[in-house]
Amino acid sequence: MLREDLQKALKESMLAHDAVTTSAVRMIIAGQKEKDVEARGKGKEKATDEELMAMMQTMIKQRNDSIKMYMDGNRPELADKEKAEITVIERFLPKQMNEAEIEAAIKALIAELGATSIKDMGKIMGALKAKYAGQMDFGKANGMVKACLS
Secondary structure, three states: OHHHHHHHHHHHHHHOOOHHHHHHHHHHHHHHHHHHHHHHHOOOOOOOHHHHHHHHHHHHHHHHHHHHHHHHOOOHHHHHHHHHHHHHHHOOOOOOOOHHHHHHHHHHHHHHHOOOOHHHHHHHHHHHHHHOOOOOOHHHHHHHHHHHHO
16 A cells, blocks of 8 residues: 555656655655565565555654754755655654653553563563554654653
8 A cells, every 4th residue: 555655646746746755755665675675585575564664754763863953054945855855754654643642552552561660661662663653753652661661
């Protein structure tokens, strides 16, 4: 489904002469192809949608880091370009969870898995990544899991 959406968006953006969207979608498709090659090395036919969503989350983080650097370097035009790319990438991700939803999901998993100490953190993070791929910022979730287990 995600792959078809990307191809459709690429065609539509090319027909509309939307250079920003075309560039961003091509970048996502290139990342998708890299993930597919990586997956074939592991014996799978292609990367899963969850792996592709995680890749797009990484792309968004990279762009946010770039925006900060561009703003610090007084280059707002380059920061605007990165923001436009983030908007395009986010179109292909599910709705992002807010902090309250992340906390509720963490508490539910802790109860479900019977986690009691910080030693169970890996188990909780693995379950979060499997269940909520592309829906939450796992950097934030990491800190929230630590707080809940402490």
